[in-house]
Amino acid sequence: MCGDENPAPPALDGGGRGDLVVVANRLPVHRTDGGWETSPGGLVSGLLPLLQKRQGVWVGWGGGRASGEIAPFRHDGLWNVPVSLSADEVRDYYEGFANSTLWPLYHDACQQPQFHRQWWQPYVTVNERFAEVAAREAAPGASVLVQDYHLQLVPGMLRRMRPDLRIGFFLHIPFPPVELFSQLPWRQRILEGLLGADVVGFQTKQGAGNFIRLVNRYTPHRGASHSISVYGRRVEVREFPISIDYWKIDQLAADPATIERAREIRAELGPNRTIMLGVDRLDYTKGIDHRIRAFHEILAAGRHTVRDLVLVQVSVPSRDQVDEYIEIRERIETLVGHINGEFGEVGQVPVHYLPRSLPIEKLVAYYLAADLMLVTSLRDGMNLVAKEYCAARRDDTGVLVLSEFTGAAHELQRAVLVNPHDIDGMAVTIERAIAMPRDEQARRMRSLRQRVRKRTAYDWADEFIAVLAGPAHGSSAALAAGDAR
Numbered sequence: 199m200c201g202d203e204n205p206a207p208p209a210l211d212g213g214g215r216g217d218l219v220v221v222a223n224r225l226p227v228h229r230t231d232g233g234w235e236t237s238p239g240g241l242v243s244g245l246l247p248l249l250q251k252r253q254g255v256w257v258g259w260g261g262g263r264a265s266g267e268i269a270p271f272r273h274d275g276l277w278n279v280p281v282s283l284s285a286d287e288v289r290d291y292y293e294g295f296a297n298s299t300l301w302p303l304y305h306d307a308c309q310q311p312q313f314h315r316q317w318w319q320p321y322v323t324v325n326e327r328f329a330e331v332a333a334r335e336a337a338p339g340a341s342v343l344v345q346d347y348h349l350q351l352v353p354g355m356l357r358r359m360r361p362d363l364r365i366g367f368f369l370h371i372p373f374p375p376v377e378l379f380s381q382l383p384w385r386q387r388i389l390e391g392l393l394g395a396d397v398v399g400f401q402t403k404q405g406a407g408n409f410i411r412l413v414n415r416y417t418p419h420r421g422a423s424h425s426i427s428v429y430g431r432r433v434e435v436r437e438f439p440i441s442i443d444y445w446k447i448d449q450l451a452a453d454p455a456t457i458e459r460a461r462e463i464r465a466e467l468g469p470n471r472t473i474m475l476g477v478d479r480l481d482y483t484k485g486i487d488h489r490i491r492a493f494h495e496i497l498a499a500g501r502h503t504v505r506d507l508v509l510v511q512v513s514v515p516s517r518d519q520v521d522e523y524i525e526i527r528e529r530i531e532t533l534v535g536h537i538n539g540e541f542g543e544v545g546q547v548p549v550h551y552l553p554r555s556l557p558i559e560k561l562v563a564y565y566l567a568a569d570l571m572l573v574t575s576l577r578d579g580m581n582l583v584a585k586e587y588c589a590a591r592r593d594d595t596g597v598l599v600l601s602e603f604t605g606a607a608h609e610l611q612r613a614v615l616v617n618p619h620d621i622d623g624m625a626v627t628i629e630r631a632i633a634m635p636r637d638e639q640a641r642r643m644r645s646l647r648q649r650v651r652k653r654t655a656y657d658w659a660d661e662f663i664a665v666l667a668g669p670a671h672g673s674s675a676a677l678a679a680g681d682a683r
């Protein structure tokens with residue numbers, strides 16, 4: 199799909215054009231040869247209908263370095279307002295502070311977070327730029343939804359620039375416990391930045407609790423259960439677990455073309471083998487190496503061989519300029535080489551490694567073909583792949599093996615839960631999952647599917663917007679959101 203051609207309209211008097219403004223590090227579109235295309239994901243699916251209905255504007259980085267200014271453009275019924283980043287800002291704000299300081303720190307420091315004062319100022323500067331663009335784009339009294347760890351200072355900055363706005367913030371990744379967050383030299387500034395919002399949302403109750411504890415410890419403000427009082431202003435703090443477009447996955451899984459593609463995948467891999475599947479961004483938080491090592495243990499124990507068991511690992515390259523991502527890629531490729539060398543036979547390898555992104559139609563075919571889905575993150579805000587796998591299993595077969603350390607595990611308790619740090623324990627659990635009788639698979643999968651169906655990405659967006667609108671407007675906002683679909 200190409201962007202619509204319309205030029206940007208002039209800003210409205212006293213404010214911008216947006217009645218609902220999303221501010222995220224990335225735009226909801228990416229460039230293809232044919233122009234801009236809408237990106238997949240729970241955030242975009244959930245918010246799109248609302249943005250299309252209500253004068254929607256999305257402020258975000260268009261990707262790339264040192265690109266000149268790109269003019270706002272309309273695509274898929276909303277205004278995209280690109281924010282550009284210089285090459286130095288990509289290095290210091292995005293790869294540096296966001297992805298080498300905050301990302302590892304917030305993921306239980308499963309890699310050592312790096313604290314460099316020369317990354318902090320670019321983080322402030324870029325947050326200011328996003329806040330200024332949002333302030334310019336928002337109509338009087340508009341709602342602004344700020345997304346994720348890249349932009350934690352934006353709510354505070356925006357409140358100072360535009361006190362008339364309703365400001366929401368949602369963190370997609372885990373919010374760490376007090377002992378970890380306290381390491382951050384800029385901890386108070388980040389907390390104060392977030393407190394600029396009217397609603398601060400997290401994936402889990404734990405995240406919300408951690409935030410309130412930290413505010414009580416490091417700021418003059420006081421909070422309890424669901425709210426914090428900031429100089430008499432109420433900040434609502436709650437969990438809003440994000441989800442997927444359930445019905446889209448369901449529909450794709452019912453499509454004869456997908457079913458045929460899944461049949462081909464099974465035939466190519468060997469019809470009598472148990473197929474295990476991993477689908478992740480290539481990130482050290484995902485425990486891909488732990489998963490492969492558990493698989494190695496299973497084969498080494500000799501109860502299974504390459505003739506009856508195979509792992510398909512789809513790894514979408516990510517942040518490939520950051521050292522830790524280069525290292526994890528090499529580590530995984532080495533592990534795959536070893537296991538395939540040690541246990542492979544002519545025409546059959548234990549691990550099929552696909553280091554690329556696949557379109558959702560193909561992914562759903564893999565979900566249908568896979569007997570087991572392995573989600574073994576060391577830490578994960580939610581993990582939408584786990585939910586997508588359940589949504590695709592329309593016949594209630596298949597087993598979801600899910601790390602205890604994902605946000606999804608709080609909801610999907612009928613999954614087979616594992617501790618990915620315990621490699622031999624994980625190997626034993628995976629073997630049990632392989633042997634799980636069909637009726638137990640069905641009981642678990644039915645309940646998992648029900649759970650995912652009950653709260654889709656649309657419900658997430660409706661709920662957030664309703665809470666942001668406040669008690670007086672909550673129900674009508676939810677209603678309007680319902681209309682939008």
Ligand code: G6P
Nearest residue numbers: 223224346347370371479516517
């Ligand atoms: C995580 C973050 C998102 C981010 C995505 C992809 O899901 O929560 O904010 O967009 O990873 O990472 P990238 O660095 O490519 O934007």
